[in-house]
Amino acid sequence: MILFPAIDIRNGKCVRLVQGDYNKEKIYSDSPTETAKKWIDKGAAFLHIVDLDGARTGNSINRPIIKLIAQQTSIPIQVGGGIRNMNTIEDYIEAEVDRVIIGTAAINDLDFLKEAVERFKDKIAVSVDARNGYVATDGWTDTSTIKALDLVKELEQIGVETIVYTDILKDGMLEGPNFNELQTVNEATNINVIASGGVSSKEDVDRLQAADLYGAIIGKALYDGTLSFESLVGANS
Numbered sequence: 463m464i465l466f467p468a469i470d471i472r473n474g475k476c477v478r479l480v481q482g483d484y485n486k487e488k489i490y491s492d493s494p495t496e497t498a499k500k501w502i503d504k505g506a507a508f509l510h511i512v513d514l515d516g517a518r519t520g521n522s523i524n525r526p527i528i529k530l531i532a533q534q535t536s537i538p539i540q541v542g543g544g545i546r547n548m549n550t551i552e553d554y555i556e557a558e559v560d561r562v563i564i565g566t567a568a569i570n571d572l573d574f575l576k577e578a579v580e581r582f583k584d585k586i587a588v589s590v591d592a593r594n595g596y597v598a599t600d601g602w603t604d605t606s607t608i609k610a611l612d613l614v615k616e617l618e619q620i621g622v623e624t625i626v627y628t629d630i631l632k633d634g635m636l637e638g639p640n641f642n643e644l645q646t647v648n649e650a651t652n653i654n655v656i657a658s659g660g661v662s663s664k665e666d667v668d669r670l671q672a673a674d675l676y677g678a679i680i681g682k683a684l685y686d687g688t689l690s691f692e693s694l695v696g697a698n699s
Contacts, residue, residue, distance in 0.1 A: 463671045465694055466510035466540070466656065467501040468681035469494055469531075471524040473515065478682045484518065490685045494524075498531045498539075501684075505695035508560075509539040510626075510658075510679045516544020517565065525550070529557035542589050542626070546571075551578055555585060563626055565589040568617070569597060569608065579621045587624040587656075588617050592643065598630055611647060618651045626679065628658040638666050645673050662688055 470477055472484075476491035491497045498509055511531065516522040522544040532539050532554075541554055542563030551562050561584075568575045568588045578586045591598045592610040614625060627647055629640040639660040648655045654676035661667065662683040670678045683689040 463667075463675055464508050464656075464677035465506070465667070465691070466508050466677055466679040467504075467506050467684055467691060468658075468679050469497055469501075469509060469511045470514050470681065471511065471527060471543075474524060474527060477514070478685055479514070484514070488685075494527055495531050495534065498535055501691065502535060502537055504691045506691065507537055508677075509535065509537065510656075511539055511541045513541070513543030517542070518544075520544050520546050522550055525553070528559070529554070532558045540587060542587075546574075548574070548578065548581075551582065551586070555582065561585055561587050561624065563587045563589045565591065569613070572620070575617075575622075576620055583621075584623050586622065587626060588622050589626045589628065590614060590617075590647075591628045591630055593630045595643065610643070611650060614647050614651055614653060618653050622653060624654040624656065624676065626656045626658050629660065638662060639670065639678075641669060641673065644670070644675065648673060648675060664689070664694065667694055 471494050475489050476494045476497045477487050477489050480486040511528055513522050513524040515524055528541055538560035540561035540563055541559050542565055545562055545564050546567040554562050564575055590610055590613060595610055597608045597610050597613055639657050644657050656677035657670050657675050658679040661678055661680045667678060684691055
């Protein structure tokens with residue numbers, strides 16, 4: 463199972479939100495680039511980067527910073543947040559981003575998603591953000607009437623190979639992931655499922671690995687020191 467340290471960027475800084483609430487922000491670093499290098503030094507094999515401003519507004523204002531990270535780091539990175547047109551995808555992939563994560567646009571514009579998957583294959587992932595089993599969009603500010611599991615099955619039919627599944631109510635709470643939902647989604651499809659939200663202990667990581675998840679994103683627990691990434695890498699190898 464791949465462990466992804468999360469780097470969430472807002473206003474050019476490395477931050478964490480609680481349950482996706484933009485009013486509950488904690489700044490951890492003024493330099494996302496240095497943060498990326500720190501996780502690589504600690505053994506990260508893949509980075510998960512989110513442009514929070516892009517997720518909220520659709521305008522990827524942190525794109526120059528993210529492209530710099532992609533070009534200066536030696537490991538693959540995946541990027542999400544505000545990716546709602548083909549030009550943005552092309553720009554990131556040309557900048558050596560390995561996987562681009564489409565979120566809100568996957569709900570609002572399936573034709574765009576289909577074209578992206580046809581053109582870029584496994585370099586496209588979809589972020590499925592759920593609240594009480596229903597898909598949330600627009601930087602988690604709106605909840606749709608679409609069931610998350612129904613969306614995942616549709617994504618599989620389109621040809622999406624990887625999803626990032628986030629339970630918003632767990633995100634940033636350090637209370638553990640929603641194991642039941644993750645297992646249901648993982649068993650219902652052949653899509654690679656990356657768990658996101660609530661991972662706060664080695665036991666959480668072990669359970670996700672035992673459930674045969676493709677990956678797990680870890681954020682707040684690493685930044686607050688609740689978890690040591692080096693110890694997780696050693697146990698996960």
